[in-house]
Amino acid sequence: xNIPPIIYGTAWKADATENLVLTALKTGFRAIDTANxxxxxxxxxxxxxxxxxxIARDQLFLQTKFTYVDGQDHRVPYDPHADYATQVRxxxxxxxxxxxxxxxxxxxxxxxxxxxxxxxxxxxxxxxMEALHEEGKVTSLGISNVxxxxxxxxxxxxxxxxxxxxxxxxxxLGWDKEVRExxxxxxxxxxxxxxxxxxxxxxxxxKFLVEKYRKTPAQIxxxxxxxxxxxxxxxxxxxxxxxxxxxxxxxxxxxxxTFIDHIALG
Numbered sequence: 001x002n003i004p005p006i007i008y009g010t011a012w013k014a015d016a017t018e019n020l021v022l023t024a025l026k027t028g029f030r031a032i033d034t035a036n037x038x039x040x041x042x043x044x045x046x047x048x049x050x051x052x053x054x055i056a057r058d059q060l061f062l063q064t065k066f067t068y069v070d071g072q073d074h075r076v077p078y079d080p081h082a083d084y085a086t087q088v089r090x091x092x093x094x095x096x097x098x099x100x101x102x103x104x105x106x107x108x109x110x111x112x113x114x115x116x117x118x119x120x121x122x123x124x125x126x127x128x129m130e131a132l133h134e135e136g137k138v139t140s141l142g143i144s145n146v147x148x149x150x151x152x153x154x155x156x157x158x159x160x161x162x163x164x165x166x167x168x169x170x171x172x173l174g175w176d177k178e179v180r181e182x183x184x185x186x187x188x189x190x191x192x193x194x195x196x197x198x199x200x201x202x203x204x205x206x207k208f209l210v211e212k213y214r215k216t217p218a219q220i221x222x223x224x225x226x227x228x229x230x231x232x233x234x235x236x237x238x239x240x241x242x243x244x245x246x247x248x249x250x251x252x253x254x255x256x257x258t259f260i261d262h263i264a265l266g
Contacts, residue, residue, distance in 0.1 A: 003061055004031040005226060006245060009193060009235040010046050011035070017042040020237055021049035027242040030055070033166075033191075033233055035065035035110055036095045038075035043098035051100055063106035063164075064095045065144065066125060068113055084121055088128040092137070106164055107138040111145035118153050130160040140164060144191075148178045155186055166191040166233075171199045171264035175228065184229055192230040195221050202263050209256055216244055223248045224260045 008029040013020050021032065032050070035041045043064065050060065066088050069080045078090035096102060107129055113121045132138045142164030143154060155161055165183055169176050169192035176192065183190040196203075196218055203217045210217055218234070222245060225232040234245045252260075 007031040007033050007233045009033045009233040011040045017045035018049045021046050025053040028246045031061040033063045036077045036091045037067040039073040047099040061105045065108040065110040066091050067110040084124040085128040104138050106140045108142040108144050133160050164189050168194045193233040227257050
C-alpha cells in the first residue's frame, strides 16, 4: 500500500491506548506506529483497536519495533538470556500475535545498543530482521533513535538497506538536518516524532502564521515537516486534534518554510 502522509503514534497512552487508536482509525488515520515494549506501549491494545475498527489489513500501514532488554521493564517479550537472533524472532512473533496480523509493513530496530557506532549485537539483530524481510513477513526495515554515523554505517554494510529512519526531531538541530539530508541522498524516508513536544518553545513564534493560514500551530508544524521531507508522527489524544492533523491539504509559502526551518538556529 501507499504510505499515508502522517502516522499515529501510540507511545505513552497506557490504559487509554485501545480507545485512542480506535478513535484515530475512525477519524481517518491509516498508519499506526507502536513497539513491543510494554514499558511505553501496549501492542495488544493496538491490535484490539485494529480488529474493532473493521478496516481491511491491506488498507493499514503497521509499524512496530524490536527493543533491547535495556529499554524494557520486567515485561520483556522474549527470553532475555537467548541469543539476539532468537530475541528478535520471539519479539516479532509476539508482535504478530498482539497486532493480530501475519505481516508487518515496517519493522524497526528501536535504537542501537550504544551511542557510538554499531556493536556486534546490532548486526546480529539486523541480520535476523533481514531474515524476516526475506521470508516476506516484513515489507520494510528501519531504525530509530540513530545518529548520522550509525546510519551511514548501517546503510553501508546492511544487505537489506533501511527504508525508514525515525528520530526525535529538534528545531535546535535544524530539524535533524544531517540525518535528513543523508536520507534524502539515499532515498530513505525520514519519520519525525516529538515535533511538537520537543519544540514547544517555538509555538508562540508561529502566531503570525497561524493567523495567515488560519490553521493551528500543530497543523503548521506538521505541514512544514511534510514540505521538507519529514513523515510526521502525531500522538494527540484529542479527537478534534486528530481531525486537524489529518487536514493538511494546504501549502506554506517558501519564505514561511524557510522561517520555520531556521526558527531555532539564531
